[in-house]
Amino acid sequence: MEVPSILIVDDDEGIRQSLALILKEKGYQPTTAETGAAALSLAQDRPFNIALVDVRLSDMEGTELLSRLKESHPDLEVILITAYASLESSIQAVAEGAYRYFTKPLDMDEVMAVIRAALEKQRMLLENKMLYQAAQQELAERKQAEEALRESEARYRAVVEQSADGIHLVDAETRRIQEANSAFVQMLGYTAEEVQGLSIYDFVAANREEIDRRFQDILNEKVPFSYECQYRRKDGSLVEVWVSANLIFYGEKKVVSTLVRDLTEKKAQEAHLLRVQRVECIGLLAGGIAHDLSNLLTPILINAELLGPALPDPTSQKMLSSIASNAQRGADIVKQILTFSCGMEGKYLLVSPQYLLKEMEGFLRNTFPKTIAVEIEIPQDLWSLSADATQLLQVLMNLCLNAKDAMEKGGTLSLSAKNFLVDEAYARMHPEAKVGPYLVLSVKDTGSGIPPDLLPKIFDPIFTTEERGQGTGIGLSTAHAIVKGHGGFIRVYSEEAKGTRFLVFLPAFPTAEMAKAEKERAPLPSGQGELILVVEDEAPVREITQVTLEIFGYRVLSAADGAEAVALYAQHRGKIQAVITDMAMPIMDGAAAIRALQKMDPAVKIIATSGMDAEKMVAEASGLAVQAFLQKPFTAERLLRALAEVLKGGGQGSGVGDT
Secondary structure (H helix, E strand, O other): OOOOEEEEEOOOHHHHHHHHHHHHHOOOEEEEEOOHHHHHHHHHHOOOOEEEEEOEOOOOEHHHHHHHHHHHOOOOEEEEEEOOOOHHHHHHHHHOOOOEEEEOOOOHHHHHHHHHHHHHHHHHHHHHHHHHHHHHHHHHOOOOOHHHHHHHHHHHHHHHHHOOOEEEEEEOOOOEEEEEOHHHHHHHOOOHHHHOOOEHHHHEOOOHHHHHHHHHHHHHHOOOEEEEEEEEOOOOOEEEEEEEEEEEEEOOEEEEEEEEEEOHHHHHHHHHHHHHHHHHHHHHHHHHHHHHHHHHHHHHHHHHHHHHHHOOOHHHHHHHHHHHHHHHHHHHHHHHHHHHHHOOOOOOEEEOHHHHHHHHHHHHHHHOOOOEEEEEEOOOOOOEEEEOHHHHHHHHHHHHHHHHHHOOOOEEEEEEEEEEEEOHHHHHHOOOOOOEEEEEEEEEEOOOOOOOOOHHHOOOOOOOOOOOOOOOOOHHHHHHHHHHHOOOEEEEEEEOOOEEEEEEEEEEEOOHHHHHHHHOOOOOOOOOOOEEEEEOOOHHHHHHHHHHHHHOOOEEEEEOOHHHHHHHHHHOOOOEEEEEEEOOOOOOOHHHHHHHHHHHOOOOOEEEEEOOOHHHHHHHOOOOOOOEEEEOOOOHHHHHHHHHHHHOOOOOOOOOOOO
């Protein structure tokens, strides 16, 4: 197989040599050029597959070189590289024919991925041309080799049917589908019978004039023709696709043979890459601003301190105090920006969680409006942390400020902490967790909650639901960065109109006495084949709960919502000995499911679970009487002990396993 050749054009010798060395190690054949003229000369003497071109060359712009290379070598894929990126320059580069646009410093993993994708594109185009030529040859010999043609068709059908890409044949005159493979049928959501006879106007999302123009281009060119567009599925949803089409003869008819590739995953990767690049640019900008602000605030703080003795009167002292406090507040904001933009490292010392909670209590009671009740729970046996106390206070501050904003009409803000030993079951449920001791800081509010569609975005930089000018949008992203830097992670539970609960997990250091007690803890209780119904809409939680129970001797039925749970209970009535159900689920929530189960069987034993406050949620639902509550997150030990207690007749709403 011929080694792909890559032309590197950059006036920086170090970059040229580095790229050439890396590409050679990856199995490619690199050639370097310092100027655009040298690159054009090299391209005349030999063909290249890929060209990596710097935008700023000594003798011409990279975009000019791009145009001249593409004129003489249309199949050449050109990747532009620059040290200064902008949205306008990216759009211009793509409009002028660049395959991709990268910003220095280069992420070589991304560069290599793009090079492979470009080579794959060339390979597919070459294959299409070869298929077309082979088809023409077969057609010319059709009368002399009818039997060979039938065998070839059979092989072709087998390949087409097994293809992961959608393939369909369209009549050149009627523009209706003649045949389609299974991948195409599944892509559009039709049955095989429904696809037969569909017009291209039925599923191509472009307007009729655009479709006609594309179709005519294919008929006129008589060579493989590729482009990106949108197809409309049977349910009306749109899918981004890459289409490669060419005109062939199928029997006595002219048909357009079309290969359709779903670009959903590729587009998602591109969107992620653009987002990462945007965040990098924001980080660089934020870091620069923070540096300048630090230089401005330093003399203000120093002068305010020096002027104190010289201006002893109360009015001057009050003014100086105001200047100093506001300048210090600005310095704290600068530190927050630096933490977000470049992951500024703090001083890691042994930190007491009680200290963090007491510091926050004083701040909250003195600054938050009286309409917000502040509740602080500070246990005395908490494990210690190795952390930057200032950064952790910043995390709690950001979470509390978000909670305040969610309670415009007042409410309750609760802060607490607890020791939490992550076991293998919990670690499997949450990949960011590692088996071992953690200290969990909880910030819970009774505010408006977070809509489900926004939950995945809340840690994104610059994402905010505040009005313009009311928030920076980096509070949660900064908190996330700090916690991640400490080796921890954050879990969020929220329900609209009921509130939000943030759990901050930080690696902890148990005392020797506590570690010894953990080792001496009684063995976990096992079942004796009892049938348990697990009701949970979150698939990872449902699956690991089922696996855990089965490992410890139980038989398990599982349901994804309350309606499915009620149906399963009715089917296995008399055999199910306990039900473990989440309270917040779609279709039929936990409270409604519990009522339905109790109506069928008043003696049913139920353990309710929730990421919010399970006991409070159950109490709000009139007429419910469950045997135990488990607040998420829960470990295998808490689950097994709560279940064992309920099965032997304990619990009775006593809060078994609750935290």
